[in-house]
Amino acid sequence: MCLRIVYPCGLCLEPFYDEAQSVVHKRMCGQRNFCVVCKKDYPTSLELRNHLMQVHGTYESCKFCDCHYVERKHLEEHYMYQHSFCSDCKLPFSTREDLSKHWIQSPKHFDCPLDGLTFRDDAARIRHIREKHYYCQDCDRVLPTAQALQDHYAESVRHAFCKECNEHFASEETRLTHLRARHASNACDVCNRLFDSQYGLKEHYVQSPQHAYCQFCDRHLRDRAALLQHYAWEHHLCESCDKVFLSAVALREHYVQSPAHVYCQQCGTHFPSCIELYMHYEGMHHFCDICDKILPTAGGLHEHRRQKHRGTYCSRGSCRLLFQTPQDLETHLSSGHRIKFGLYVSKHRSAQELHYEVERFRRSVIYVV
Secondary structure (H helix, E strand, O other): OOOOOOOOOOOOOOOOOOOHHHHHHHHOOOOOOEEOOOOOEOHHHHHHHHHHHHHHOOOEHHHHHOOOOOOOOHHHHHHHHHOOEEOOOOOEEOOOHHHHHHHOOOOOOOOOOOOOEOOOOOOHHHHHHHHHEEEEOOOOOEEEEEHHHHHHHHHOOOOOOOOOOOEEEEHHHHHHHHHHHHHHHHHHHHEEEOOOOOOHHHHHHHHOOOOOOOOOOOOOOOOOHHHHHHHHHHOOOOOOOEEEEOHHHHHHHHHHHHHOEEEEEOOEEEEEHHHHHHHHHHHOOOOOOOOOEOOOHHHHHHHHHHOOOOOOOOOOOOOOOOOOOHHHHHHHHHHHHOOOOOOOOOOOOHHHHHHHHHHHHHHHHEOOO
């Protein structure tokens, strides 16, 4: 007996025994409005529907495309060949992926979500998963690897798991018995609590208000006041932020970077506002108010302005005037130092024009260093 492979058309439901012919036919059939009972074509979908109502009395339409059929079985064949169809639940799906999700999620089907095998009942499916895959019975979840299953046990709150021993227990009581026997050093006697690790116990000491604990010295103090006094004497405490730092450099960096502090890093002084800090910079340090940079010496400030702000700073002799625009600097150089530049100052000027430029220069001076 010779078996022949059938390639049905999902639109007109005609069978083909040659795959090439089926492909050519499907390209042409996509433009047709075909009645599978009368074997007739119609110019438009509307005329096909009118024919179905007038001649056959009823029709059913596809949810995903503009195809219409007289009988339900023809529509189901269309779903099966053109889209995807669950014959057990009599439900259509637009893609094969949606049908696979339905098989996995539906309680009527017993499919393995990893390899897609179908079983006769749920017991056979679970037995297959336990033997071939990594299965969490409490959560009814299948994990791809043994490590993924262990991570699931460790992270899920539904499981009693010891992270230090990497061991899973049937109940929380069993886990607590294990902790008392194997990890007694991870117990807090004050709060009567057990922890999976030393790290968890120390984190409890730091965060709990029941403990006055210094994590840097691994030392318990009498109360919160004694802990703060210990921080101030033994470590580096920021009292306004209530933070402790391991070194003076770290504390100073905190003062500089934190928006809660207005701090001069040059002389180590705190100020109540940014305005007072700015006035302090101008009065006590060598401060460039163009780019807010502090220089160690007056010569350094002069060299900084000469190099970085060349277009607005006069470095001739002891002049050292700062201007708002390069044009004002050009005017100052031409009038005050008798240096002419063809870029901004013309070679022939009247006395009135020169007087105007000098007045503009006088109003544009910011300050003298």
